Amino acid sequence: MKTMTCNQLGGACDLKFQAESFDEIAELSKKHGMEMFQAGDEDHLKAMMKMKEQKSAPGAMAEWLDGKRKEFDALPD
DSSP states (O other): OEEEETTTTTOSSOOEEEESSHHHHHHHHHHHHHHHHHHTOHHHHHHHHHHHHHTOSTTHHHHHHHHHHHHHHHSOO
């Protein structure tokens, strides 16, 4: 079981997600992001806009995901 925070995944808080795989942790982060979006959380909305801008270039999203997957894989169990 590995742990990453919302902040480590591009979010705006220190909420911890725990999962066995990167895909699982990404899904937990996505769910949290949707909850924060629906709640209108200003800090998370700002983080989402920043991520959207950073990932608008062709291939940027795949590169970002690859980097986060490697970061996850390097974490201790």
